[in-house]
Amino acid sequence: MPLTLSAKYLEGFIAPHELDRVTTQVNAAHKLMHYAKLGTEPGPGSDFLGWVDLPEKYDREEFERVKLAAKKISANSDVVIVIGIGGSYLGARAAIEFVRSPFYNNLKKDTPDIYFSGNNISADYINELISICEGRDVSLIVISKSGTTTEPALAFRIFRDLLTKKYGADGLKDRIYCVTDKARGTLKQLADAEGYESFVIPDDVGGRFSVLTPVGLLPIAIAGIDIDAMMQGAIDAREKYAECDLENNDAYRYAALRNCLYRRGKSIEMLVAYDAAFTQMAEWFKQLFGESEGKDGKGIFPASAIFSTDLHSMGQFIQDGSRNLFETVINIERPNQDLYIESDAENADGLNFLSNQNLSIVNRKAMEGTILAHTAGGVPNIILTLPEKSAYEFGWMVYFFETAVAISGYMSGVNPFDQPGVESYKKNMFALLGKPGYEDLRAELEAKI
Ligand code: PA5
DSSP states (O other): OOOEEEOGGGTTTSOHHHHHHTHHHHHHHHHHHTHHHHTOOOOTTGGGOHHHHHHHHOOHHHHHHHHHHHHHHHHHOSEEEEEOOGGGTHHHHHHIIIIIOTTGGGSOOSSOEEEEESSOOOHHHHHHHHHHHTTSOEEEEEEESSSOOHHHHHHHHHHHHHHHHHHHHHHGGGTEEEEEOSSOSHHHHHHHHHTOEEEEOOTTSOGGGOTTSHHHHHHHHHTTOOHHHHHHHHHHHHHHTOSOOTTTOHHHHHHHHHHHHHHTTOOEEEEEESSGGGHHHHHHHHHHHHHHHOOTTOOOEEEEEETTGGGGTTHHHHHHSOSOEEEEEEEEOOOSSOOEEOOOSSOTTSOGGGOSEEHHHHHHHHHHHHHHHHHHTTOOEEEEEESOOOHHHHHHHHHHHHHHHHHHHHHTTSOTTOOGGGHHHHHHHHHHTTOTTOHHHHHHHHHHO
């Protein structure tokens, strides 16, 4: 099984009847998620349920075009800059680090280096990226569903200017690719006017649910990852998580268990893995769960840690601090390549007790010891086991978490598919920067600074 859930370490934290008592909410959430198929009433955000059937209904012709573009980009580029923010970059970055390596850019490889921009407004970050591009062939992928988000729009302006100087206006058609809404938005208009190849983010798939659309597919394919296998993972997961059955549907079970823990006052979830390749996947998870559930004064705060690294920073708090958190542990069963620890005749470091075995066994024992210590310290642990870090696993895991967050959000009565809170900072930023139309707010804010 590509992903299995164990609730073994929840014993003593949740009584069996608690799970039974949220079954009604799980059933109701299932009906909202599958309202079109079941002929039931739609719920809030029902226009954004396109991700549910995406693994079955994705545009095959566009999928092939993504592969062709990836091939062309790989052939003519040393560096690819993926410009996007939030759901428009996190999934691709997560896949590249999870399936290939957190050291992807430093690997010996026949695919381009991939950098991400447009996800911050730091002058140093962009200047350093510009210098990385010096003397190298560069392509841009600009991703924005709305086509109007300030951070990626600004980065695109800067890097398009750079490429214009390097290749001339005529050369840009071979080096700029846009992923955006099919009809609306500035980016779509620009792509059409300038003749840049463009790919579509379907109307009914929100940003943070879009990694299996060209948003994720194009950068992931450029990194040399098998996107057919990735989609197959999602296709199989969709089949597995289609029924409302808490015994056999681990995505629903995960949502229900989180809900029970939340009712017990566990308002922080720490997603934990014992492999740095999961770092960006955890960032993707935090956006997915944070933006989907954190609203109307409700929601579990999503946090993350990589162990054993963070046991030496966050470990004290987890073991011994406020008892308002639970952990979801990602247990990856097999490394891509293990490392055998040889015995040392002198044993000057006293580490021979670790020798004559693979490093992954030491990591496993660290995990087992930590789970026991943390549960003994009052931190419930949910365990999600994955056999390996493959493209197939990635696709499966994406669908698992998307399903879980939709059920979880609907269970707590929020719209899992909007993000109204993200607008507040934008309004203030525009006002303070003097964008036309924000004059009154500017005066109000400046008086407070
Ligand atoms: O989940 C979402 O919709 C958001 O996080 C978006 O992905 C993010 O705000 C970027 O938006 P856009 O793709 O429109 O630039």
